[in-house]
Amino acid sequence: MSGKLIGVGVGPGDPELLTLKALRTLREADVIAHFAKAGRASNARAIVAEHLAPGTVELPLLFPVTTEIPKHEPAYCQAIDRFYDGCAATIADHLERGRQVAVICEGDPLFYGSYMHLHTRLSGRYRTEIIPGVSAMSGCWSAVGAPIAQGDDVFVVLPATLSEQELERRFADADAAVVMKIGRHLEKVRRALGRSGRLSRAIYVERGTTTEAVTMPLEMKRDDIAPYFSVVLVPGWQERS
């Protein structure tokens, strides 16, 4: 009998935001797989490190490229597709031997996560289970204590890569918003927030649920320097409460 592929959400960063189910799964799994950039430690692994028993079989899945090649270039897509195919083949080999393979994922496995590339490649052939996790964005608005959406609010998640015009239109069209993966896009995001009348509500959050979290009203941030994993929150509900 073949094994089971398990996508395990380990939450936004604070090791205590692991669920009881994720913890049990880590203890029961035969193999624990985690994504990382080649040469870097896995963030998901760091979150669960204290719970990994000695002798745990680990399977690091090391991205061959991340930001060196622009995402829409064929070379990037090819390299990434080959990488996921290879990961899926390695995991399939474990599954064929009846092993439970837990792929640990920051945040929630099926919400903007790399795990889903494995899931779509393997879920047709093998048993799968998803253990949802606390999302990175929940970690961020909780760190700030900002009620994000309520009642009949329309809430939207936007990638910072959208054009300024698109961002402006979508901010104006939603009650509440989260802009993800800010990185080098902060100046543009700031302008779009200003033009849609949302700048005064916007909150900048860097390294949401770590002890080095930096949060401030975006209007107070003096520069446009932001790491890739920073977000901007635009709480909706406060306007009408």
Add this chain to the structure above:
Amino acid sequence: MSGKLIGVGVGPGDPELLTLKALRTLREADVIAHFAKAGRASNARAIVAEHLAPGTVELPLLFPVTTEIPKHEPAYCQAIDRFYDGCAATIADHLERGRQVAVICEGDPLFYGSYMHLHTRLSGRYRTEIIPGVSAMSGCWSAVGAPIAQGDDVFVVLPATLSEQELERRFADADAAVVMKIGRHLEKVRRALGRSGRLSRAIYVERGTTTEAVTMPLEMKRDDIAPYFSVVLVPGWQERS
């Protein structure tokens, strides 16, 4: 020294989806408060029931009305405002005595949760902490194993109360969507999905992370009968993967 108000997310329903931090907080809190409709058991309390030590001091916060009065009538707003004011006063009394009051919340406290009505009333005067939880929607797409959003997807959460035209427009304008609080709105939601070309992707989920979960492609659902806490998922990423 006054106490602390803690909003504790207890996840979407499965007691194992409680985080380690939520569990520790429940054990350390002096008072555990939970919302429920008068005469009904609290869903949040049911999720954590097995972890409540004998002798735990509980503070049930019982809604005087829920769906008996339409939400936009002044009588509803007045009754609800008076209710939250009363809850805040009772909790403030505990906080003044230096107690830690944990308000347990299904899902995530600041994402469409009742807790935020207490937070806004008390966070100016007392220390507060938010413990994020796995959201109900994460529980739902994980139960189904449906990768919901990826890469540069625009993801939107829509209340089912929107008009058919608004739903149609917003479905067409997003890559991925979750429609919450379906209840008596399923027929309308179905039509809007059809008109925006999203019906074939839509998944109906009832009681997401309970053992009685019902999930099916919406096109397979033969009637338009749905409980209030059912959702419709429209995964985005699968189209382009």
